[in-house]
Every structure is written in C-alpha cells, then in structure tokens.
Amino acid sequence: MVKVTVDGIEVEVPAGSNVLQACEAAGKEIPRFCYHERLSVAGNCRMCLVEIEKAPPKPFASCAYPVNDGMVVHTDSPMVRKARRGVMEFLLINHPLDCPICDQGGECDLQDQAVAYGTDRSRYEENKRAVKDKNLGPLVKTVMTRCIHCTRCIRFSTEVAGVPELGATARGESMEVGTYVEKALTSELSGNLIDICPVGALTSKPYAFVARPWELKKTDSVDVLDAVGANIRVDARGPEVLRILPRLNEDVNEEWLADKSRFSVDGLKRRRLDSCWVKRDGKLRKASWQEAFEAIAAKLAGLSGDRVGAVAGNLADAESMVALKDLMAALGSANLDCRQDGAALDASCRDFYNFNTSIAGIEEADALLIVGSNPRREAPLINARIRKRVLAGPFPVAGIGPEADLTYGVDWLGNAPAVLASLLDGTHPFAATLKAANKPMIIVGQGALARPDGAAVLAACWKLAAQTGMLGAEWHGFNVLHTAASRVGALDLGFVPGSKGKGLDAMLGGGVDLLWLLGADEFDTARIGAGTFVVYQGHHGDRGAARADVILPGAAYTEKNGTYVNTEGRVQRGQLAVYPPGEAREDWKILRAFSGFIDKPLPYDNLTAIRARLEQANPVFARTNVLPRFGCSDTAGPAGEPTALSGAPFRPFIENYYQTDPISRASPTMAECTETYMPTLRQAAE
Template identity: 70%
Template sequence: MIKVTVDGEEVEVPAGATALQACEVAGREIPRFCYHERLSVAGNCRMCLVEVEKSPKPVASCAFPVMDGMKISTDSLVVRNARRSVMEFLLVNHPLDCPICDQGGECDLQDQAVAYGGDSSRYRENKRAVPDKYLGPLVKTIMNRCIQCTRCVRFSTEIAGVPELGAVGRGEAMEITNYVEKALGTELAGNLIDICPVGALTARPIAYMYRPWELAKTDSVDVLDAVGSNIRVDSRGPDVIRILPRTHEDVNEEWLADRPRFAFDALKRRRLDRPWVRRDGQLRPATWREAFEAIAVRLRGVPGERIGAVAGGLADAESVVALKDLMTSLGSANLDCREDGAAIDASRREFYLFNTTIAGIEQADALLIVGSNPRLEAPVLNARIRKQVMNGSMTVGLIGPEVDLTYPHRGLRDGPSTLAGIANSRFGEVLRNAKRPMILVGRGALARPDGAAVLAGAWDLAQSLNAMREDWNGFNVLHRSGGQVGALDLGFVPGERGKDLGAMLNGGVDLLWLLGADEIDPGLIRPGTFVVYQGHHGDRGASRADVILPGASYLEKDGTYVNTEGRVQRGRRAVFPPGEAREDWRILRAASEVLGQPLPYDELGAVRERLVAVNPVFAGVDAVPRAKLAGGAPAGQGALSDTPFAYPITDYYRADVFGRMSDVMAQCSAERYGAAAPAMAAE
C-alpha cells in the first residue's frame, strides 16, 4: 500500500492504482466519459483531469498511476478551467436535441455539462453531420451525438468477444462504425446502450416511448436463463417499458443478455387471460369454477398412480411446491421437472449445481466443457469465462461440435467417448496440472439416452483430477432456465414407484398437469390423456390442453427462483397479469379446494414457510451454501454412446416461450439466422 494525499486528505491505495481510483477512495467524485471500471483504459475524453503537485499541466487521472507521497487536487482553479474547456470541446459538435433524445434525463453528458461545464458557448459554426449506422434490431444509433469515448468499441472487443466496432478517420472526421453494415453478432448487444454515456446508442424497440421519470422501477431477477441475472423492471401503468441490469458482482456483474432484456414484448402477444375448457373437441371460454369442476369430473375414480405433473423451466418455487403438495394429496408420485428428459440425479445437491459458483470461474485455471454452448445457453456466464481466458489464466477444452465461444479453446472430438479417454489425452494433462480445474456439463449432454452415463463419467473425471476438495469443487452442471434448480431442490422428480416424464407421456397417466411446461413436444403425449395446462402463453403446452388455467409470468408475480449455482433469489411483481390470469400457486390453492384436497396455506408467507420446511436452502436468500462433499457418485447406468453431442439451443432468440412469442426476438432471429417469424394462431 502507498499513501497519497487528495485535497489535503491522506489515503492508502494499492501500488499501481490510478489517480482516479485514489480520488474515489478519498470520496471525491471525478467526472469521466471514456473510463469504465470493467474496460481497458483509453484516456481519450480528458474529462477526468486533476492537478498533481509539480506536474506542469493537469493529468488524466484514469491513466495516471500514483506514487507514494503524491499530492492531488481535484477542485482547484486549474482543474475547473480545464474541465470547462474539455466540456466546451465535447459540445462543439454535439447536437442540442435533448428534448427528443431517449437518454434525456439520465444522460452523463447532460449531468456533467451542468456540474462541470461553463455557462456560455463561443461556438457559432455549423455542427458536423455523421450518418447513422445499422447495428441490428436492438440498438438504435444517432451518431451525431457520439463523443468518441470508444466504450462501445472496447466492450464489443473485450467483454462480448465480437470485435465488430471500431473507429475510422482522424480529428473531426473520426467516426465509430461497424465497418460492414450488419447486425451485431453478439448476445450482449443491449449492454452497449447502458455503457454509452450519451444518446448515440439507444434501444431501438422502445425508441421515443418513454421518459425515465415516468417509469416505476421494480427490482427483480431474470429467469430466461439459469444465471439469475439481477434486473430492474421499468413499467408505466400496466406495461413493461424496459428491463435493465442491476449490479451483482457474484452473479451478472452489471451485464444482461439480450433475450432477458428485450423479450418482454411477449407479455402482450398470445397471452392466456381466461380459463378454457375443451368441449366437443373445441376449446371454449369458461369460468374458473367451470375449469376446476371439469378437472374434478375427470379425476373421479382415477387412482393416484394414473395422475402426473410436469413443471416447466420458468416455474417459480412457490407454484412448484404447491403442485407437488397437490399431487401428493391426490396420491401421486408421478412428478418431473426435466422437460428435456435430462438424466439428473436429484438425490444430492452437488450432483446438479454449478458448484464452482459463477464468481468462482475467475479462480479456475482449466475448463472442460462437455456438450454445452455457454455462449447461447448463458451469455453472461460465458462472458465471465472469456474474461478469465483473456487474462491468460484459463485453458478451455470443448467436447462437442465446434462453435465460436468468443474465446480461444481446444476443440476435442464431439462425442461422449472422448470423455472416457480424456484423462489420457493432451488436454487431460492440462487438467491434471491445473490447481483449480473445472468441468462444465450442459443439459444437452444429459438429455440423451446415455445421459446418466455422461453425468457419472464427468463426476468420475472430476474426482480423478482432485477437482472436488474442501476448498474447491470443480464439478458443474449448467442449466437453461431459472426455475429448474428450484424444482430439483424441492424434489419435483419421480417418487417411490413414480413415473418419469417419458413414462407419463407414453400413456402412463390418465391426467397430466403441465405447469408452464412449454418445451415438451405435445405430439408425444399419448392420445386419450387428459391434459391440464397452467401457464401464461398459448404456446406448445396449451395446444394440447383439455383445460387451460391462465397463470402469471415471472414479471407479474412475486416468486422465488434458484439459479444454476444454487443461489436463492426473489423476483418481484412489476405489473399485473392480464384479464383473469392469476399467480400460479393461488390457482393451485383454489383448484385444491374444488378437488377436495385443500392446501394448508392461503398467503405467500405461508407458502414460503412451506418451501423452507421442504428444503432449508430456501431460508438463505442471496446465499450459496457450500455443500459438504460426501461419498458416492451420481447414479449412472449403461455405456457411453458414440453419437455426437447436440446442443440444446441452436436459435438463441427463440430458446424459450418468451423468445418464441416476442416480435423483437423474431426480428433478431431473422437477422441472425435467416429464420422466418412464426405464424400466429389466427394466420
């Protein structure tokens, strides 16, 4: 540590710290445009000028390393005049279109011009004009406003790993451009909007729709992938206007993937807003009482072993535990939350968690990815892997079809047989020599006939590498959705003599209750099975239903979710569900009354007490309890197949019900993959 004096106050900072960091330790606010703590230092906006003793001129604090005994002034006359001059230059060509700019009211340039700029301008000439660039359906550009801070260039190159932006020209002719005019090829494009300090990059889907002071802000969590990114939902009246990331260093840092950010327009498309009952082969509107009675009539005389339930990947823990309790009261042990048929052993938590934790990726020095494409399955987590790789601290190997992960990796053979022989390969030597090796198993590797053998093989490999110790657990399963781990924690899997998903679909039950299970092919359900679909969109599950119960989406209810690392988080209601739709656990509570098996809770607090009673991990919100290593391995039978792995997501933008219902995601899919938008039911 070294000592630095800032405005007469002595502070201690680590060796190698910059003057800007020293000023922040001292509690001084330093204006900046180009500097961002997660990006490389550019030092090109000069707004962060400070005065250093014995320096002939002000210095850019973001790029100036401090030395022991250095004295810094942040508010001297020299600094004030320097900042005013810099601001005057920045505004020379910046248009005065604040009244129509979507960034108005939350613009760094506006705020700092008022705080640090002068009270008049000497500029009288015409401002320059810069043509706008096309960056795709998500990011709108008004390049006249650009101040060449290069944050977007550095983000796309360093964080997203897609170096498609850069600068051309010099001086007044300098422009930020994407070289070839096409959509950005990254799943993190929306973060460019957040880091732009002016209105040059804004959100195209919601352009000219809002002012920030009109919006109600609700803190919540995302469930469209298993990272559990912390988000802020901005709404106006009954409408969600935008979704922004919240900073959580251990989960998503300050980034958010594009599908969770922009797919909320699905809330207005093909929603289920009233109960439906199939009569004479046609689905017809019904009251809640009629829908529940139709289920009760069908259940008469049906034994518990002929009743089954499937929970979808977006279901909150409250609704999952309510459905489990209802099925138990009806005498059924036919439960499954693995819509993809993944061979996951739910007997111990460490068998299905990302045990390293998301933040723990930055401690690993070797990674073997088995049957997963984290770039599409969890873009924010993939960015964390890329950061560690680009720091030179991690070597990555991939067992699966070759894909662009945005970072260098060794492509191994694409079949599970490679897993069996990896220990004797060159990359096996890399894993053995690593101090903190990781193995990442994707859901696609487990949703196969030999999925149980793959899981057991990956576990055995981790043990042979000494990757599971008291101080380090390198065995990881990467899930796809935010509700999958919570359902596993609640034991929503076949009980004693219970049937799994395959058996239930193949005629093993007479009544099948689907709780938001939209990833199941309805054609696999045996004809004659009575299907109750409870969900929020008229998607795959609803197409086969005999009774439809309209539920609420994750943005329309208070819910508990567990991310892929086992972190319990709470989502909060931002808007109300449409029409007669209700929260899912309340629907199940009302149904249980009509079915003659009333559930013993009426309030959300009581349901959450039930969660803790079923599994104590739900008592620790925003915590990742470390599982104690015990003996034994996941149950795995059979031999590894030679069939190559297949990734579960091929079209990132349509990977879930929100993506399939979103018009914005349809545009992105057409731009990226050339896919046509799906036809509406009426078409």
C-alpha cells in the same frame, strides 16, 4: 498499499491504482465519459482532469495517471474547474441540441456533466458536423452525430463480449465509430452497449420514443429466461412492462445482461392467457374459474393417484412447484417431473446438478473442460465470465462437442463421448493438463445429459473430476450448466418421480389419464396420449396450451412474487412489478384455490406461509441472495455407469438462442432477431 491525499483526505489504495480510483476512495466524484471500471483505460475524453502537487503545472487525466506514495491531488481547484469547462466546451462543439427527442434524456451522463461544467454559450461558430447513422441490427439504435468518441462501445465489444465488430475509422474531426462494413452486431450481449454509452449515440431500438425514465415505476427482480439468474430492474408504466435493465451483482451478472433477457420484454403482452378455457365438443371455449375447476374435478373423480401426473415448466417459480407437488401428493400421485428435455440429472445430491464452482469462482480456476455445452448460447453471461478469466492469464480451455465460436480460444477435442473415455484412462494429453492444474473445473451442458446415455456421461464427468483433483474440501470443480430457470429449484424440491412414480416419458403416450402442465411447453406435446386429459396452467398460449383440455391463466415472472434458484444454487426472489392481465392469477394461488375446491386444501394461504413450506421442504430456501462456497460433500458419484457411453456425437442443445421459451417466442423483437441472425449462424455452422 499507497498513501494518497485527495483534497486533504488521506486514503490508502493498492499499488498500481490510478488517481481516479484514489479520488473515488476518498469519496470525491470525478466526472468521466471514457473511463469504465470494467474496461481498459483509453484516456479519450479528458473530463477527469485533476491537479497534482509537485508535478508539472498542468491538469492530468486521472484515469490514466498512476498513484505514487505521498501524492497530493486536488479535484476542485480553479485550474481543474477551468480545464473541465474547456473540455465540456470541446465535447459540445458538434453535439446536437436534441435532448428533448433523445431517448437518453433524463439518464444521460453528458446532460449531468453539462449542468455542472457547461456554459450557456460557446466560442465556436463553425457548423456542427453530421454523421450518418449505422444499422447495427434490430436491437441497438444509432444516432452517431451525438457520439463523443469515448470508445466505450468499441472496448466493450472487443474485451467483454469478445466480438470485435465495432471500431473507429478516419481521424480527427472525420473519425466515426461503427462497424467496418455494414452488418448487424452478432453478440448476445449487444444491449449492454446502450447502458455504457454515456450519451444518446446508442439507444434501444425497440424502446425508442416509448417513455421517459421519470414516468416509470422501477422494481428489482430476477431474470428467468436462462438459468444464470441475472439481477434485473423491471421498469413499468401502468399495467405494462416497458423495459428491463440489469442490476449490479458482482457474483452473478456483474452489471451486464443478455440480449434475450433484455429485449424479449415485448413478449410479455402478446399471446397472453387472460381467462380460463375449457374444451367442449372438441373446441376450446372461454369459461369461468368455477367451470374450469368443475371440469378438472369431474375428470379426477374416480381416478387413482397413479393415473395423475404433473410436469413443471422452465419458467416456474418455487412457490408454484411446491404447491403443485403438494397437490399431487394429496391426490396420491408420485408422477412428477421437471426435466422436459429428458436430461439425466441425479437429484439425490445437490453436488450432482449444481454449478458448484459458482459463477464468480470461474475467475479462480486455472483449467477448464466443457462437455456438450455452448455457454455462449446457453448462458452468455457465464461465457463472458469465462472470457474474462481467459484474458486474465494462462487458462487452457478444451471442449467436447460441436465446434463453436465461444469468443475465446478453445481446444476442441472431438464430438464423441469416446473422448471422455480417453480422458478417464489418461491416454488423452488434456488429462495431464487437468491433473497439473491447481483448480481445474468441468462444465457439463444439457446437450450432454439430454440423450439416451446422459446418465453415463454425467457419471463419467464426475469420475473424471474425481481423478483430476476437482473434488476437494476447498475446491469444487464439477459444474452442471442448466438452461431452465426453474430446474435447480425443482430438483431442490424433489420435483422428480417419487417411489413407483413415473417420469415424463412414462407419463406420455397414455401413461396417465390426467396430466397437469405448469407452464411446460418445451417438449413435443404430440407425444401426449390421445385420451389424456391435459390441464395447462401458464401465462402464454404456447405449445402446452394448444394441446390443453382446460387452460388456467397464470402470471408471468414480472407479475408475481417468486423464488428462483439459479444454476449455481443461489436462491433469489423476484418481485411483482405489474399485475397479471384479466383473470390471470399467481400460480400457487390457483393451485391453492383448486385444492380447496376438491376438499383437499393446501396448508397455506399467504406468501409467508408458502415460503415457510419451501424452507420445510428444503432448508436451502431459507438462504436468499447468498451462496456459501462448499467443497465436495459426496465422492460416491451419481447413478450411472461411466463406461456405458454411446458412439453418438453430441448435438447443440439450443439451435435458436433468441426463441427458447413462451415469452421470447411471443416477442416480435426476438422474431426479428431470429430472422436477422439465424440464417447467418446456420451458414457459419455449415
């Protein structure tokens, strides 16, 4: 540790820190534009100038100057104030005075610093330069005349996103930031450029001219469009959600957010179900809640429990799933499933279906094997964390599955499960790499599990983890990467077939007479038997609703207080930001009301009571927003024969990143992204 005195305050900071970090440790706010804690130091903007005693009598850029023991720093001396005002005058030479029409207005770093260090006049009389705007695709809008050349966007795209498509051309006053050739950004993290841009040069194209920040009601919540559980802030005006931004959580998403989670917000107000529908004479017709409940109750009359089944969708919250499970139990049914994709997940032990290393724990690992997964498409934030670990030092990464550009170097071992067999018997060279590592890890994707030999693949991966030292008391290197926000919570609740119960495949094709779909849209509804009565409870008119005999309008994740468990087993809670449209209601309340209608009332009437029921079902629901690190608790392994691997190659699990759920499929922005990017991606794959 190094002792530094900042404005008379003595602080200790780690050796190698810069002066700006020492000032922050002393509680002194240093203005900056180019410096960002998660990016390399550029030293471009010179706004962070400070004065240092016993150094040449000039201001120093604190972001690029390392601390020394005994250093004395002044952050508000006359020299510093004069220097910062001069820098601000330089920055505003070419910056247009268009704050009234700039979408960054009200949350702009340049505005804030201009108030503190700007003046009401400039000594420069030359005409301001103008820069042509760049077309970066359907998500990021550019007004490059506002650019102050901080290069944050360039460093983010290169270092964090791993897609070095942004750069600077020319020099001096002719310098311009943009893509070297006219093209759309191909990163799934491109929306973060908007957050890190300190001026209005990069803003949200779908959100352009929609609202001002002071008009919005801000609600902390959790993203559900993948299984990472990124912490988000939902900004709404009146009954409408207008934008979604990331919140800081070092253990989950740091301060980043994937593009689908950020920009599919416009899908929340399109193709919505806002009233009940009942099929009469082969056509769906609007109905009241009373009529909808009567239609379901009439079908249930005389049905035995084994002829009733339920499927939980990928966006379902834990409250609605436990209510549906309790309703099925009251009806005498054990026919439950949450695995719409048919993934062979073993719910008997949490270790078998969790991302046990944890997302933050990736940074501790020293070797990685990816099996049947494309983290860049399935979980861009986890992929960025892996890239961060790759950049930190030696970190061998190997993959089994279809080759893909993951933004970091991967040694692709092959595309057949036979590679797993050679790793198990030790004949493959990478087996030695895993054994030599202190903290190796394996990531098993849904593409490896949602296939006929999925149980064998899961068992083989667990056996490989045991052989290579991944399953210890202090380190757990076995990880399943989910793509559905509801999946881990559903498995924690035991939303799988009970004793003599039927899974999804057995319920289809006439296996049950009444099938209750809780937002379940990710399977081929044509497989449902022609005589099966389908109740669809959800918020969008998607695949499940198209097959339904009765539709019950539910609430989207921004419209209810819900509990979700992410892929690493972290229990988090989303908050109600706006109310559901029309007659739509929170899903667990619908189930509670129906249970009372058929004289089988569920034993909870409010949110507190149903959350107590969650804790009763599984104690993990009592532990919110924290994730204790555990070693391996079960070395026996999941059900499945490791040697029963087929010869069929692995296939990509997600073909189109931008449309994977009812919300993103209803989003015009995501449709435009699909049209822009998918032809290019297919061509690259071929």
